Amino acid sequence: MQVADAPATREELGASLAAAAEAGTPVRFRGGGTKLGWARRAPAEAIELSTAGLNTIVEHNAGDLTAVLEPGVLLADAQATFANAGQMLALDPPDGGATVGGVVAAADSGPLRARYGGPRDLVVGMRVALSDGTLAKSGGKVIKNVAGYDIAKLFTGSFGTLGAIVELCVRLHPLPPATATAVGGSSDPDELARGAAALAGSALEHHGLDISWEAGRGTALARFAGAAPRPQAEAAELLLRREGLSTEILDDDASVWDEQRARQRGPLVVKVSGLPTHVPALLRAADELGGSLVGRAGLGVSWLRFEEPSASAVERLRRDWIAVVQDRPAELDIDPWGPIDPAADALMQRVKERFDPARVCA
Amino acid sequence: MTGGPLVERLRGIVGTEHVITHERQLATYESDGLLQYAVTPAAVVLPGTAAEVAGLVRACHDAEVPWVARGAGSGLSGGALPVEDGILIALSRLRRILDVDIPNGRVLVEPGVTNIAVSQAVAPTHFFPPDPSSQIVCTIGGNVAENSGGAHCFKYGFTTNYVTGLELVLPDGSEVILGGPELDHPGYDLLGAFVGSEGTLGIATKIWLRVVPKPEAVRTLVAFFGSTVEAGEVVSRIVAEGIVPGAIEMMDNLSIRAAEGATNAGYPVDAGAALVVELDGSEAECETRFEHVIEMCAGADSVRIAHDETERELIWRTRKAAFAAMGRIAPNYYVQDSVIPRTRLAEVLGTIEELAREHELQVANVFHAGDGNLHPLVCYDGAQPGEAERAEELAGLIVKACVDAGGSITGEHGVGVDKKRYMPSMFDDPDLATFQRLRCAFDPDGRANPGKVMPTPRLCGEVPGPYRRHPLEQAGVAERF
Numbered sequence: 001m002q003v004a005d006a007p008a009t010r011e012e013l014g015a016s017l018a019a020a021a022e023a024g025t026p027v028r029f030r031g032g033g034t035k036l037g038w039a040r041r042a043p044a045e046a047i048e049l050s051t052a053g054l055n056t057i058v059e060h061n062a063g064d065l066t067a068v069l070e071p072g073v074l075l076a077d078a079q080a081t082f083a084n085a086g087q088m089l090a091l092d093p094p095d096g097g098a099t100v101g102g103v104v105a106a107a108d109s110g111p112l113r114a115r116y117g118g119p120r121d122l123v124v125g126m127r128v129a130l131s132d133g134t135l136a137k138s139g140g141k142v143i144k145n146v147a148g149y150d151i152a153k154l155f156t157g158s159f160g161t162l163g164a165i166v167e168l169c170v171r172l173h174p175l176p177p178a179t180a181t182a183v184g185g186s187s188d189p190d191e192l193a194r195g196a197a198a199l200a201g202s203a204l205e206h207h208g209l210d211i212s213w214e215a216g217r218g219t220a221l222a223r224f225a226g227a228a229p230r231p232q233a234e235a236a237e238l239l240l241r242r243e244g245l246s247t248e249i250l251d252d253d254a255s256v257w258d259e260q261r262a263r264q265r266g267p268l269v270v271k272v273s274g275l276p277t278h279v280p281a282l283l284r285a286a287d288e289l290g291g292s293l294v295g296r297a298g299l300g301v302s303w304l305r306f307e308e309p310s311a312s313a314v315e316r317l318r319r320d321w322i323a324v325v326q327d328r329p330a331e332l333d334i335d336p337w338g339p340i341d342p343a344a345d346a347l348m349q350r351v352k353e354r355f356d357p358a359r360v361c362a
Numbered sequence: 363m364t365g366g367p368l369v370e371r372l373r374g375i376v377g378t379e380h381v382i383t384h385e386r387q388l389a390t391y392e393s394d395g396l397l398q399y400a401v402t403p404a405a406v407v408l409p410g411t412a413a414e415v416a417g418l419v420r421a422c423h424d425a426e427v428p429w430v431a432r433g434a435g436s437g438l439s440g441g442a443l444p445v446e447d448g449i450l451i452a453l454s455r456l457r458r459i460l461d462v463d464i465p466n467g468r469v470l471v472e473p474g475v476t477n478i479a480v481s482q483a484v485a486p487t488h489f490f491p492p493d494p495s496s497q498i499v500c501t502i503g504g505n506v507a508e509n510s511g512g513a514h515c516f517k518y519g520f521t522t523n524y525v526t527g528l529e530l531v532l533p534d535g536s537e538v539i540l541g542g543p544e545l546d547h548p549g550y551d552l553l554g555a556f557v558g559s560e561g562t563l564g565i566a567t568k569i570w571l572r573v574v575p576k577p578e579a580v581r582t583l584v585a586f587f588g589s590t591v592e593a594g595e596v597v598s599r600i601v602a603e604g605i606v607p608g609a610i611e612m613m614d615n616l617s618i619r620a621a622e623g624a625t626n627a628g629y630p631v632d633a634g635a636a637l638v639v640e641l642d643g644s645e646a647e648c649e650t651r652f653e654h655v656i657e658m659c660a661g662a663d664s665v666r667i668a669h670d671e672t673e674r675e676l677i678w679r680t681r682k683a684a685f686a687a688m689g690r691i692a693p694n695y696y697v698q699d700s701v702i703p704r705t706r707l708a709e710v711l712g713t714i715e716e717l718a719r720e721h722e723l724q725v726a727n728v729f730h731a732g733d734g735n736l737h738p739l740v741c742y743d744g745a746q747p748g749e750a751e752r753a754e755e756l757a758g759l760i761v762k763a764c765v766d767a768g769g770s771i772t773g774e775h776g777v778g779v780d781k782k783r784y785m786p787s788m789f790d791d792p793d794l795a796t797f798q799r800l801r802c803a804f805d806p807d808g809r810a811n812p813g814k815v816m817p818t819p820r821l822c823g824e825v826p827g828p829y830r831r832h833p834l835e836q837a838g839v840a841e842r843f
Contacts, residue, residue: 063598063705064734086604107551120554121523128796136796140788142701143516144733145770146509146558147777147788148815149797150522153554162550174604197465201487203578205643224644227654231646273544275466300466301545324548337548343538347803348550354799 001028001042006050010070010127010135010166016049017164017361018133026362027131029160031072031102034095038106038326039159039336042362051101054166057081059141065172066124066141071101071165087172090116094261101165107157110261111208111223114296116173119156125169126152128162131358135166143171154351161362162355176225179207181253182236184245187217189283195220195243200276200298202239204232210260211302213283214292220245221260223253263294265327268309273322275300281320289313314338368425372407372449375417380455382406391450394435394442395496396780398696403430403444410455412472412529412537412567419565420535422449428809431565433473433504436496438697439778441508441560441814448812451565453503459483460568468526468543469571473503477510480571488573491518494774495682506566509558511774513609513681516732517642518574520774522557527570530556533563533805543570555800560776561811563804577642580608581652582674585662586633590614590727592661593635594707597731599658600639601704605651607732608642614711616691616726617684617739624687627680633663637731638681640674684728685739692724692741694750696757699775700764704734713763714738721756723749735773736764762787777815785817798822 004020007013020027028042030050042048051072058068062085069078075091075098082088092110093103102108109118116122125139128151138151155165186192196211199222207225212218220240224232230251237247250256270291274282276298286293286304291313295302303326306313311334317323318338325336340348352359373381382388383405392400404427409415422429429449432442444450457474462483469480469490477497480490493512494500500510505521506528527541541553556563587593593612600607613621613636622629629636639655641648659665668674688695702710711727718725718740726739738760742753761771761784771777771784785794794816802822804810813819 061703061705063602064703065601066703107546117519117523120551121519130796134792134796136792137789138793138796140701140770141768142703142734142770142773144511144520144701144730144735144773146511146774147770147772147781147785148793149800150509150555150558151796151800153522153551154800156554157551174606177604200467201465201575203575203644205577205647226643226647227650228644228646232644235644271546273546275463275468275543277465298467299545322544322547324546340547340549341539343536344540344547344549344552347532347538347540347552350803351550351552351555351800354803355796 001044002047004047004049006053008053010054010129013049013051013054013164013166014129014133014135017129017131020047021131021358021360024358024360026360028362029105029164031099031105032074032097034098035102035106035108037328037330046362049164051099058167060085062087066143066169067172068141068167068169069100070167071099073100074098075100075103082172083175086175088175089170090122090173091119092261094264100168104156104168105158105160105165110264111210111257111296114209114298115207120153122171123152123156123168124171126155126165127167128155128164129166130163131356131360139169141169162352163361176207177227178229179223179225179253180229180233181221181223181250181256182233182240182247183250183256184220184240184247185217186245189280191244192218192220192283193279195240195245196279196297197276198239198243199236204236208257209296209298211279211295211297212260212263212293213286216287218283220297221256223257260294263292263305264303266305266307267327267329268306268325268332269327270304270314270317271324271326272302272304272317273300278321285317289316368421368427369405371421372405372418375421376407376409376414380408380410391432391435391444391452394432394437394440396438396440396778399440399443399779401444401446403450404447406450406452408452408455412456412531415451415565415567416531416535416537418449418451419531419533422809423533423535423807428812430811431503431561433501434476434499436500437504437508437776437778438699439772439776439780441776441778443779445812453501456567464488466543467573469573471502471569471571473501473506473566473569475502476500477502477505480573484573487575489576490524490571490573492521492524495685502569502571503566506557506569507559507561508774508776511735513611513730516610516730517606517608522554524572525553525557525569526572528553528556528566529568530564530566533807533810541570560778560815562801562815564810577608579645579648580640580642580674581648582638582640582668582677583656583659583665584677585637585639585659585665586630587635587637587662589634590711591708593637594731596637596658598705600655601732603654605655607639609638609640610732611638611681612636612729612731613681613684614727616724617728620687620691620726621680621684623690624683625676625680627676629680630664638677688726688739688741691726692743694742694744696740696742696753698736698738698740698757698760699772700736700738700761700769701773702734702736702764702767702769704732706767707734710763710767714760717756717759717763721752723753723756725756725760733773734769758784779814782815782817
């Protein structure tokens, strides 16, 4: 793939995109390059436009809990800046080299999604560059705003196929002073699911609610954060024990959550969307297919990881669930999205035509 | 139009008794919650099923007649204002709760179900967090159209954060399902683009919502300060401490006086500001944080802590009475919904005060202090010549001051007809043209709620094909810039 000079400003990026469109050359945008294998692959003749030169933290409005970021800012760098003010962008997907623009374009997320939502819920304003040279903004710099259409949601998770994200305004949250995690283990899928369901349905205000499963054994984890996390962790432990799980409380809990995040990557990773009550069936499917699983138990979103990639595992999952392929080897011939309702697909095509009439954003 | 072929077709779809064409009955529907605007539609139709909605929209499409969808009509931006000679589709008969799935935290409803009915259906363990002040009457369909917020959205978010799926009727009468009970359906997040689109992209006929467990503990207080500036400083300190209150609301002196007159809560009518702080969450967390908030209110003239649900309810009733009670201060009022970055509060309130003085009008301020969503109420007497115009001018200047401070023209009421003239203060032409691209993908003929949101009418035109070189260019005669 041909690589264009990295633009230094959004105007330059817009001009490069428009020039490619005029020439009819497909363009692929690149952030940190950590998720290039996701979604549909850009054609070989595409040129790559990097956001690496757009890497300024434009504003950090600590008192307003907002920040304006260029897309090429590394998520880790942004977090370090926010942490100095006791704040965070509540997005914690794996891989350190990811940019904020890439995380948003891929709608990636980690365990914090259980409390704070995903990128769609945290981006409050966005500037985009379209293939006809348009530079446009939507939303704003305040966390509450309903003026105009929510173009940011349209671009979040669009993998750069409608245009480029050239600036983001995000909502921040306070970094909690302390955390504690209740962990429950079980080798019975139903028992583990009951434990997770008890946590999800309780009034406990968790900061993360996950499950993990590998080779017939798994854990349910509930993290609590704030001024007094320990009493909630103890209450959660009691709920897990009542369902029969073997439990413990971790005050030093960062590494178990890092492990959860790391399990969202692998040779073949399939994101499965279902409902929380599908957990037992999904755990059994993971065993049957030889995969491991991490999941946001209360949301019904899970990642199945396979050491030996095969299209048949994906097809099996698609019989019962929505299964979107993320990490995958180049040689695996499979549609990453899976079936989309024809009426919804037609509408998506109409949106694509309006935003990228030259059809160059690949 | 009364006996026109379209109305005949509409009668055939929903039954004669559900089509209103009598002038006196149409008057009921000529305005929404914003009474300054009134337009009589050609007919009002009340479908009873999603299939009937699709049939009506298809009939309008075939007849090339515009339409407007309406929920409870409680909106405050004229978003459900009818179009002259158009059809008003009132969704109040579509009010079934189709599924309540507590184990998965999901509810499936029709658009005419009221906001409060959702929380009631999942009580006592769960609730639906968006809670606009009109929640007893406003409908979920309306909440989806406006992306409604409420007092608790600083912590819990807005309607868009709780909608997981929609069954829609598109402006050509076709039906599509976006999302579903599950999160993360593949493809573009058209669901996210639809929520808050103010009825201009289609009609939601079924809505999947996420509901969440009710917090274990709730602690509420109201503190009275000498001025809004002092109260604002406490808000800043609370936020700086990393505390995210369930709700944090402020009323200025004029609002306190109006509200006190309505509820007799015993509030000091000479206080400069009342600050309502509500924390919710786990018992231990709430208790620790609440003690801290009380300490931070040490500079207040007085603090009232709600010791039981009755006292809490009184604090909220008084807060929510502020709007309606404004009639005690002035015969008419004009509500704004601007948002500012919270840190600019003192400065913007100062500007509002100055502008009010210049215009010789009173402005009461009631606002969601956590997220900077102001509701300035411009008080006036419509019977006095010129006063309504002065009020409108003042309201416009207040909006401008908020946008200039880095804010927004609307935080939760929507643009509708009322604020579309302010859109250019926030958005430039390329921004508006980009909004129009989305609109055209859903509604190329512009028949869904026309005249709303966008400041000037725009047409869609054909989708331009892939760029082709002009023959002169190809021959090397002309360069394209």
